[in-house]
Amino acid sequence: MTNILPTPIDDGAGDHLFGLHLPDVALASTSGGQVSITNISTGRWIMFIYPRTGVPGQEEPIGWADIPGAKGCTAEACSFRDSLVELQEAGAHSVIGLSVQSSAYQREAVKRLHLPYPLLSDQQGRLAETLNLPTFAVAGLTLLKRMTLVIDGETIRHVFYPVFPAEDHADQVRDWLHANPAV
Numbered sequence: 001m002t003n004i005l006p007t008p009i010d011d012g013a014g015d016h017l018f019g020l021h022l023p024d025v026a027l028a029s030t031s032g033g034q035v036s037i038t039n040i041s042t043g044r045w046i047m048f049i050y051p052r053t054g055v056p057g058q059e060e061p062i063g064w065a066d067i068p069g070a071k072g073c074t075a076e077a078c079s080f081r082d083s084l085v086e087l088q089e090a091g092a093h094s095v096i097g098l099s100v101q102s103s104a105y106q107r108e109a110v111k112r113l114h115l116p117y118p119l120l121s122d123q124q125g126r127l128a129e130t131l132n133l134p135t136f137a138v139a140g141l142t143l144l145k146r147m148t149l150v151i152d153g154e155t156i157r158h159v160f161y162p163v164f165p166a167e168d169h170a171d172q173v174r175d176w177l178h179a180n181p182a183v
Contacts (some may be wrong), residue, residue, distance in 0.1 A: 004106070007164050008069030013134035014147050014161030022154045023130045028103035030110045031118040038154050044182040045094040045151050046087065046173060047120075049133065050076055051143040051168075052101055053109045060137035069146045070138070072166025073099075074113065076146070081115050083098065083170035090177035092150075096120055100144055134161070149174055152182055 026034040037047075050073040054060055065071050080087070080095050087095060097119040099106065106119040122128055127140070128135060134145040146166060150173070152160035158176060163169050 005065060005071055005165070006068040008146075008162035010162055011134070014159045017131060017133075017149065017156050017159045020131065022151065022156070023127070025127045025130060027098075027120040027122055027127060029118045029120050030103060030107045035120065037120070040096060040151075041093040042153050043093040044071075044091050044157070044177075045096065045149060046080075046092045047096045047151060048080060048148040048163075048169070048173075049098045049144050050146050050176050051136075052099055052141075053077060053106075053113075055105075055108070055114070058165075059091055061141070064138065067136065067138060069162050069164055069166075070136070070143075073146075074109075076163070076166035076169055077109070077115060077119075079167055079170040080117070081113065083174055084116055084152065086174050087170065087177065090174050090180055091158065091175075091182050092177060098122055098127070098144070100125065100142070148178075150176065 022037050024036055024038045026036045029035040051070050055074045095117045100121050100122050103121040106121055135142050136145055146163045147161040149156050
């Protein structure tokens with residue numbers, strides 16, 4: 001028997017992001033220290049936002065697979081890893097992942113999954129609050145809903161929301177980049 005994951009619906013929670021300029025918010029990075037998101041790149045870059053990566057040997061929150069769009073964070077991170085060169089060839093100068101997990105937790109994931117790009121931690125929710133990013137609650141945690149932002153310098157040019165299926169998302173982003181080259 002195959003588990004079929006529930007498909008997230010577009011509730012409009014990402015509509016307000018298109019065209020916004022990023023705020024000068026510094027976040028902990030797995031590459032070390034704090035990074036202001038306004039200084040990531042002067043060119044086009046990708047920020048994929050995900051709820052949480054799991055830890056081997058630890059159970060996921062009860063009902064996790066029943067939450068539309070929650071499951072698939074590790075698969076998504078690995079798809080961006082495996083497609084990084086294609087994304088760069090399509091015009092992305094950088095790829096960054098973002099979650100509310102601690103930077104220490106994220107460093108373990110970067111090492112275990114061999115991610116060639118940094119993850120940023122919005123553990124205090126500063127960026128989520130400033131941009132009014134969509135969230136959901138589970139097991140006493142407030143997590144970010146999965147979405148991806150295509151950013152030109154400091155301006156959000158495209159929003160992928162909702163994202164489904166997570167494991168194919170890097171291909172969707174690559175195809176969009178080819179169809180919409182930076183000017």
